[in-house]
Amino acid sequence: MEKRKALSIREVTSTNVTLYDILKNDIQDIVTREKEKIEHQRLPLNLDFSEFRDLFILSGSYNFKRQNQQHDFVIDANNEFIIQQLYLYMKNDSSFDGDLNKGIMLQGKYGCGKTAILETYTLLHNHMILRFGIPIPLFTFIKSVNLQEQLMKQSIQSFTYKPLVIDEFGRESKTIQDYGNILRPISELLSVRLDIGATTHGTTNFTLETLASNDFYGGMIGDRLKMMFNFITLHGDSRRK
Structure with missing residues (x-):
């Protein structure tokens, strides 16, 4: 003190x-x-929603193009509520439908667009930081399987403080055998990040109840997930063609 x-x-x-x-x-x-x-970790976002919406479409379309997809990003009845909530969250607006001190876990069916939305959100967020020299950390967007591999090669400390967007959360192996020891890298990382208040977002195909089950992370980590994330459901079927 x-x-x-x-x-x-x-x-x-x-x-x-x-x-x-x-x-x-x-x-x-x-x-x-x-x-x-x-x-101070939030962007000073002096944009109205219509402007943010247009920028989101442009950023999402760019994201598709760099993945060699020829279609544009579309905001429709299934995802517009999510885009609006991301706008309110980025502005730190109290009308956000959740807890502004928690991260966002976007859940929904396979292919419904969760990854595209949070990847676009990451691109737009990071572009604004770099464009205007805002002194806050960039988001790191990483799939859970790749994150687990990096944790085994490096250490938990390498990912303790940086803002993370964990894609396909829950798809990675929950335990790893290391010379006879059973390790739970993702679970350990989540516990540390909760304790220090690090910003964490993610996408998942699973409900909180499933993630908290013994087949996944178990009750203790499941309880921490409730403290870390606003679970927001993206409705709709697969957009993949």
């Missing part, structure tokens, strides 16, 4: 200010600084 001024207990008792008041003010200052730190 930071100190405004180092005072001994004797000095405190010789003033009209109580020890309780001093400690309360110190803690309130710390809480305020933590809130400001969280707010």
Whole structure:
């Protein structure tokens, strides 16, 4: 804890200010600084939704083109609510339909467009940071299988603090044998990131109940997932052609 001024207990008792008041003010200052730190991690987004929507379509279409897909990104009745929620979340707007202090876990059927949406969100977010030199970290978009491979090659510390967007969450092996030891890299990483408040988003084909089952991460990690993520469902069938 930071100190405004180092005072001994004797000095405190010789003033009209109580020890309780001093400690309360110190803690309130710390809480305020933590809130400001969280707010500074969000983009100063001076755009209305129609402008954000147009930029999202352009960024999504670019994302398709770089993947050698010739169609454009389309916002329709199935995904417009999700795009709007991402806009409110990026603005840190209290009308967001969830908890702004949690990340977003986009869930839905195979092929319904979850990856395209959060990949586009990542591209647009990172472009704005780089374009205007905003002093906040870039998102790292990574599939859960690749993340697990990187955790085994490097360490959990390599991915502890950086903002992550974990694609296809739950598709990776939940345990790994390493010289007779059973390791759970993703579970360990999630626990550490929750404890330090690192920003984490993701996509998944599975419900929270399934992810919290013994066949996946189990009840303890499942309970942490509730604390980490706003689970938002993307409706609709596969868009793949």
